[in-house]
Amino acid sequence: xxxxxxxxxxxxxxxxxxxxxxxxxxxxxxxxxxxxxxxxxxxxxxxxxxxxxxxxxxxxxxxxxxxxxxxxxxxxxxxxxxxxxxxxxxxxxxxxxxxxxxxxxxxxxxxxxxxxxxxxxxx
Numbered sequence: 001x002x003x004x005x006x007x008x009x010x011x012x013x014x015x016x017x018x019x020x021x022x023x024x025x026x027x028x029x030x031x032x033x034x035x036x037x038x039x040x041x042x043x044x045x046x047x048x049x050x051x052x053x054x055x056x057x058x059x060x061x062x063x064x065x066x067x068x069x070x071x072x073x074x075x076x077x078x079x080x081x082x083x084x085x086x087x088x089x090x091x092x093x094x095x096x097x098x099x100x101x102x103x104x105x106x107x108x109x110x111x112x113x114x115x116x117x118x119x120x121x122x123x
Contacts, residue, residue: 057105
């Protein structure tokens with residue numbers, strides 16, 4: 001995570017303006033994509049995140065998410081996270097990918113019709 005954070009900051013801070021980013025949220029979103037990626041795409045996401053994706057990766061990230069929520073919700077504070085994946089209705093989703101998203105990211109895919117109503121998912 002530190003390597004990804006450092007590289008993301010180097011890339012995004014080149015404009016010289018103020019910058020606010022959440023590398024953990026970006027890495028989580030990319031990790032969700034990685035869970036369903038294969039071949040060259042999977043390799044590229046691993047390279048960006050500077051990780052080696054294996055059978056333990058998603059569970060380890062789930063543990064980090066749980067730890068962050070526990071720490072963020074202590075002492076009267078409230079930390080809410082939201083992960084999501086919106087998929088074109090009718091597009092086949094592998095069961096294992098769907099299960100990984102639901103179990104580890106609390107983000108079961110939501111089917112939407114981008115073609116007929118591209119604005120609906122934004123509301």
